[in-house]
Amino acid sequence: MNDSLVYLPQSGDWVCASCDGPLSPTDTxxxxxxxxxxxxxxxxxxxxxxxxxxxxxxxxxxxxxxxLEDK
Amino acid sequence: MNQQDLRxxxxxxxxxxxxxxxxxCPIHVDIRAFMTKMAAGDLAGARKVLDRTMPLPGxxxxxxxxxxxxxxxRGQVGGAIAVGALERTCAMATASGGKPLCMPQKGKRVAxxxxxxxxxxxxxxxxxxxxxxxxxxxxPTAGGILNEISPDVLPPAVLAEALETLGRMxxxxxxxxxxxxxxxxxxxxxxxxVYVECAKEANPLGAxxxxxxxxxxxxxxxxxxxxxxxxxxxxxxxxxxxxDGRRAATSIDRLLTGSTLxxxxxxxxxxxxxxxxxxxxxxxxxxxxPTDPVTGFAPDQAKAEAARCLQCDCMECVKVCEYLxxxxxxxxxxxxxxxxxxxxxxxxxSMNKMIDSCTLCGLCTEVCPEDFSMAELCLDSRRxxxxxxxxxxxxxxxxxxxxxxxxxxxxxxxxxxxxxxTCSHLFFPGCQLGGDPNAxxxxxxxxxxxxxxxxxxxxxxxxxxxxxxxxxQTLFEEVVAAFRTQWESLGRPRLVTAxxxxxxxxxxxAPDIPAVSLWQVLNDETGxxxxxxxxxxxxxxVHDSCTARHDATAQAAVRALLGKxxxxxxxxxxxxxxxxxxxxxxxVGNAHPELAKAITERRAAASPRDFLATCAMCRDRLAHVxxxxxxxxxxxxxxxxxxDPATRPDPGFSLRHETRARLRRHLLATVWNEPTDPKAxxxxxxxxxxxxxxxxEARHILDDDVKRxxxxxxxxxxxxxxxxxxxxxxxxxxxxxxxxxxxxxEGATARVFTAYSHRMTVAGVGK
Ligand code: SF4
Ligand code: SF4
Ligand code: SF4
Ligand SMILES: [Zn+2]
Numbered sequence: 001m002n003d004s005l006v007y008l009p010q011s012g013d014w015v016c017a018s019c020d021g022p023l024s025p026t027d028t029x030x031x032x033x034x035x036x037x038x039x040x041x042x043x044x045x046x047x048x049x050x051x052x053x054x055x056x057x058x059x060x061x062x063x064x065x066x067x068l069e070d071k
Numbered sequence: 072m073n074q075q076d077l078r079x080x081x082x083x084x085x086x087x088x089x090x091x092x093x094x095x096c097p098i099h100v101d102i103r104a105f106m107t108k109m110a111a112g113d114l115a116g117a118r119k120v121l122d123r124t125m126p127l128p129g130x131x132x133x134x135x136x137x138x139x140x141x142x143x144x145r146g147q148v149g150g151a152i153a154v155g156a157l158e159r160t161c162a163m164a165t166a167s168g169g170k171p172l173c174m175p176q177k178g179k180r181v182a183x184x185x186x187x188x189x190x191x192x193x194x195x196x197x198x199x200x201x202x203x204x205x206x207x208x209x210x211p212t213a214g215g216i217l218n219e220i221s222p223d224v225l226p227p228a229v230l231a232e233a234l235e236t237l238g239r240m241x242x243x244x245x246x247x248x249x250x251x252x253x254x255x256x257x258x259x260x261x262x263x264x265v266y267v268e269c270a271k272e273a274n275p276l277g278a279x280x281x282x283x284x285x286x287x288x289x290x291x292x293x294x295x296x297x298x299x300x301x302x303x304x305x306x307x308x309x310x311x312x313x314x315d316g317r318r319a320a321t322s323i324d325r326l327l328t329g330s331t332l333x334x335x336x337x338x339x340x341x342x343x344x345x346x347x348x349x350x351x352x353x354x355x356x357x358x359x360x361p362t363d364p365v366t367g368f369a370p371d372q373a374k375a376e377a378a379r380c381l382q383c384d385c386m387e388c389v390k391v392c393e394y395l396x397x398x399x400x401x402x403x404x405x406x407x408x409x410x411x412x413x414x415x416x417x418x419x420x421s422m423n424k425m426i427d428s429c430t431l432c433g434l435c436t437e438v439c440p441e442d443f444s445m446a447e448l449c450l451d452s453r454r455x456x457x458x459x460x461x462x463x464x465x466x467x468x469x470x471x472x473x474x475x476x477x478x479x480x481x482x483x484x485x486x487x488x489x490x491x492x493t494c495s496h497l498f499f500p501g502c503q504l505g506g507d508p509n510a511x512x513x514x515x516x517x518x519x520x521x522x523x524x525x526x527x528x529x530x531x532x533x534x535x536x537x538x539x540x541x542x543x544q545t546l547f548e549e550v551v552a553a554f555r556t557q558w559e560s561l562g563r564p565r566l567v568t569a570x571x572x573x574x575x576x577x578x579x580x581a582p583d584i585p586a587v588s589l590w591q592v593l594n595d596e597t598g599x600x601x602x603x604x605x606x607x608x609x610x611x612x613v614h615d616s617c618t619a620r621h622d623a624t625a626q627a628a629v630r631a632l633l634g635k636x637x638x639x640x641x642x643x644x645x646x647x648x649x650x651x652x653x654x655x656x657x658x659v660g661n662a663h664p665e666l667a668k669a670i671t672e673r674r675a676a677a678s679p680r681d682f683l684a685t686c687a688m689c690r691d692r693l694a695h696v697x698x699x700x701x702x703x704x705x706x707x708x709x710x711x712x713x714x715d716p717a718t719r720p721d722p723g724f725s726l727r728h729e730t731r732a733r734l735r736r737h738l739l740a741t742v743w744n745e746p747t748d749p750k751a752x753x754x755x756x757x758x759x760x761x762x763x764x765x766x767x768e769a770r771h772i773l774d775d776d777v778k779r780x781x782x783x784x785x786x787x788x789x790x791x792x793x794x795x796x797x798x799x800x801x802x803x804x805x806x807x808x809x810x811x812x813x814x815x816x817e818g819a820t821a822r823v824f825t826a827y828s829h830r831m832t833v834a835g836v837g838k
Binding site for chain 1: 465770788789790791792793794795796798799800802811813825827828829830831832833834835836
């Protein structure tokens with residue numbers, strides 16, 4: 001996964017439900033087994049809640065999970 | 072697994088043994104490769120195969136006396152392949168390959184006293200290896216026996232060309248030489264090694280075969296080797312002369328390059344082979360002979376005769392196993408790849424998935440002439456990976472969670488008959504049957520209680536097979552030990568299992584617990600229930616469980632029950648001891664879903680009939696690929712007015728959990744009169760479209776996961792809102808996996824639009 005990419009939702013106008021505030025692209029740590037890296041996703045600046053879109057979870061993310069498991 | 076283990080395991084698989092023909096050939100011509108080219112009409116390619124191993128190929132291929140043919144196993148089905156005539160045909164149709172590639176000169180000189188075929192072979196081999204060879208020939212020309220062959224068969228020009236090629240390879244000929252003791256003395260001083268050919272007229276030493284070391288052909292004086300004798304009856308076989316020349320050349324090469332003369336020479340010359348090739352279903356096709364033995368085969372005849380070659384190899388296991396076939400090799404190769412995979416510390420463990428994809432069904436061992444067990448190799452490797460912390464969690468996570476669920480409070484149940492504390496029998500239907508919403512467990516249990524004396528208890532739970540198959544030996548032993556304690560508390564009853572896997576697991580891991588299959592009990596002890604309700608028409612194909620392949624008693628009971636119930640049935644091509652796995656065994660469905668599907672589809676294709684399974688997993692796997700299949704209980708305890716049970720779909724993961732919990736509540740309430748409150752849901756109820764339901768199944772997302780995610784989001788408010796349509800998106804991580812759900816609340820119920828999951832930990836997500 002390339003950390004220069006920003007993984008935005010494919011559709012919708014998403015806000016944080018609890019503070020009703022806008023989200024902004026945020027560098028976010030991803031860890032698994034013994035590996036780790038950083039991606040950029042939308043997150044609420046106040047609560048720190050990050051939004052990982054479906055296409056990332058079932059796409060790139062799954063690929064990397066499987067890659068790491070073969071190590 | 073250490074190197075020694077690997078060798079022992081590897082040696083079991085004889086796939087790489089030479090076929091009978093090649094082993095019987097003193098120079099081990101690759102006859103299979105030759106026949107492949109010949110059958111394709113590729114004469115030039117076939118010639119290249121000969122050139123690789125034959126000395127003086129243009130000559131030898133014309134006159135070889137083909138000892139391989141006596142060994143060819145085609146001999147049992149139509150006649151041995153005409154290897155000799157085909158080689159001759161090839162040699163006559165192709166040009167000489169010219170001078171073979173020779174290694175740079177080594178600066179060592181070898182003399183041969185004699186110019187017959189063994190000396191020519193020796194000169195050919197040593198010249199290729201970079202030795203300077205001089206042949207001392209008594210006659211005016213070299214060739215010996217080759218000069219006696221009819222010119223029709225071996226035209227003088229062909230021999231001359233071969234000798235000329237030798238010359239171009241740097242071999243010197245000294246003709247008209249006396250070959251006596253004085254000559255030998257002289258060359259021993261001038262050369263680094265000497266070969267003395269003991270052909271007809273030239274045997275300066277009077278040496279007999281008995282005087283020479285049979286392995287090295289070394290004769291008394293240092294650096295002197297002998298060979299090329301006639302046989303005891305005076306005859307001189309072409310290939311025997313060649314074999315002597317080649318053996319002596321190998322000895323001289325080893326001597327002059329300073330390596331051992333004797334090590335690893337077992338495979339030189341005609342040698343034994345353990346190769347096995349099944350002739351089952353091979354039609355007898357008669358051997359073709361060339362119309363004219365001198366001119367050889369006509370082109371079409373040659374193709375047809377070469378095509379009769381069986382391309383002998385074993386592959387018995389690969390033929391019957393989709394998994395072994397999938398990885399495009401065979402067990403000997405896999406053993407090495409797995410060993411390497413386990414040995415590397417860093418880098419790609421590219422065989423992990425392979426190790427986790429064997430169904431552990433044991434069919435390979437049944438069909439292997441040497442009893443190779445891929446299952447044992449894979450299971451040992453899994454344990455090894457688990458012990459060293461190298462097992463990828465995802466490989467078996469879901470199956471292990473399934474086990475935990477089945478042995479947890481939602482399903483596990485242990486009771487004697489109502490009002491009793493101990494029992495003589497304990498019915499153990501198994502977790503998979505317990506997950507089938509149409510299973511006839513309550514009916515079967517009631518029937519057993521009515522028919523068996525001494526009280527019949529009930530145990531709901533999982534036998535631990537998933538832990539066993541996942542290589543989690545410690546967990547597996549814990550499960551068995553926990554069960555044993557409970558079993559003892561009920562007065563050590565006899566176990567009656569409805570699942571072949573449970574039965575096999577208990578028999579292996581707890582042999583002191585008496586265990587028997589439900590089918591045997593119904594057949595031998597209780598008799599059948601009244602037949603009422605659905606009866607299939609047409610014969611059924613009986614699918615035996617792979618975990619019951621050695622339980623001939625249970626297999627017989629199943630067939631007897633079908634007979635008593637008046638149901639016609641047929642045997643599958645692979646059944647009983649040779650039955651195939653349904654694709655559930657070994658947890659292959661977790662590690663490699665696509666392969667598991669291919670395994671199930673292969674099994675389903677074995678017969679167009681509806682299948683009769685005796686294991687819930689087999690039935691559901693078959694249903695999963697659209698195959699109509701019954702469970703034996705469907706037919707023994709048919710529900711009144713029930714629809715055709717073969718049409719019901721595979722329940723899938725979520726429904727299986729639901730069903731187990733439901734079954735427990737139902738039995739507690741109806742048998743023990745202990746009504747339990749329907750388990751309070753962990754979150755709001757929700758609705759999904761069939762499409763989303765299918766997506767959830769494919770992603771292994773349970774209803775429970777969705778509910779808990781909803782509960783988490785609704786109670787904490789930690790969720791996102793889409794201002795365009797009001798949808799919420801929330802995540803939750805119950806254990807290790809994070810679940811995401813997109814939904815809206817409609818009153819107290821959620822409508823779910825999608826659900827997805829991931830295993831990586833992402834900051835600010837889930838929890
Ligand atoms: S059956 Fe399979 S494992 Fe056994 S020798 Fe043949 S190829 Fe090897
Ligand atoms: S059938 Fe072919 S491979 Fe098999 S022994 Fe005969 S020649 Fe060799
Ligand atoms: S799936 Fe069965 S037949 Fe195939 S290798 Fe594994 S144990 Fe052997
Ligand atoms: Zn917020």
